[in-house]
Amino acid sequence: MNIVVAIKHIPSIADDLPVKGNNVDFDSVDFVLNEFDEQSIEQAVLVKEAVGGTVTVVGVDMIGELDGVLHLALAKGADKAVKITGDDPAADSHQQAKWLAEAIKGMSADIVFVGVQASNDLDGQIGPMIAAHLDMPYIGGVSSVEVTGETATVNKEFAGGVGAKYAVTLPMVVGVQASVKPPRYAPVSKVRQVAQTATIEKVAPSGDAGSGLTFKKMAPPVVTGHAEMIEGSSKEVAAKIVELLKSKGLV
């Protein structure tokens, strides 16, 4: 079966996010793979291992640095890698979803996996939008997927362990919350080897679809309160926390 994984390369939130005008200063941030996409890639590879097929990973190359991410996906079990040469770090979810959907149209996908959300989904997640463009059903918040013939059985999580099981006639788009097993580790040596031998297919972006949102302002949130910071060495901090807990009768 043709398994497709659509991934998102997004600004890292590990560091400070500088602002330029009304948006993030994309020239001054590192881009990383959306963490939910790690789950989505793993779930796709697990389905391939269960029923056979090919896993194609496709993403928009936002800043010309997607190759490393694609090599990692290949080292983890994907078979083909495609990058859409967007080269626009400000391309929003609507635009990326349109480009991804156009690229996926030619892949005869039986099932499309996406990470359920990303920290820069300001105008919504790409999964439901890709599904709308491809006229496929979508289910997000998924934590397990089994494929039998033309049907995928997926478990969707609501909250607190409550969920529902759905049977969907393929093709469909699945928004992965968590794969059945934690993402596998790819040794650096394997990633290096893949990087030397793999071919990444390049696709020109096709289709216009901006979000239609006007950005008026982007800034760190207005803070209404702030924690009282406990300063000092770790030992001093520990002592102050224990003292605090004692004073409140919590130990």
Add this chain to the structure above:
Amino acid sequence: MSNDILVITEHMDGKFSDVSFEMVGKAKELASALGGQAVAVVVGGGVSSNAFASDSTIHVDDASLANFNPEAYGKVIEALVKEKSPRLVMFGWTATGMDLAAWLSARLGVPCAAYVKNIGADLTMTCQAYGGKMSADVSSAGDMAIAACLAGSFPLEAGQGSTAATTMASPVSLDGLKTKFVEAIKPAGGDVDITSQVKLVSIGRGIGGKENVELAEELAGKLGATVSCSRPVVDAGWLPRTRQVGKSGLKVKPKLYLMLGISGAPEHLEGMKSAELIIAVNTDKKAPIFNVAHYGATNDLFEVAEAMLELL
């Protein structure tokens, strides 16, 4: 085009979620300023829909809608939105709303804002982004907008009421759905119930690995607390899902919530911000959790935890 605001409510097991009331309350305020109506939309059966303070309530009931089905619900909501042509459609940024809001946005070519924390009278939407590190003010360039709202953003009481609902059949054919609801999944039993614990030591990605969970367990043991966690810890397989606090986990309100290595993404805050005493240890001094915690420290969590163990 009307000046109405459509609120897509959510319910499970016969009960509406809090975010449904919160959105209806906000919609009333906005609709009144715009000269339109706040319209609550209830999709599916098994719930008493005369529960809102909306100007009107539409209840669409059909056998295919008995349980949440993103495909069926999407079709119904799309048909209603096309017919009503409202200024704003509000969804919860929840497990169900997330399946629908962006889909509807792409189907209709209507702008969508996610993680919405506030909406101004001019329909400027304030959104959290980048894990809560940024706040963006956005507006729709067109006549209509979709807002996917974070739970807990608006007061709940303003949306509670008893407006009589108008029940109708599905406005669109639900034959030939590709998505079938099979069965409900109930929480796995057998583990402690973190929602009933008085003290929680909660760990996040900063704990680094499964081998380090033991340190948190040991500290929790000394404090008479239980270990809970944020989502990445569960997704990595370091703790079971029964221990997860947040939007896709459980909501907790302990007397002590001691956080080790949790940055405080909006999804996590949703599950713990009402805890009585929140102490956060996280090396990132700009982590959003420090805007919510009562006490904070930016020291190494392992050093602090080990030093606390010596003192307890």
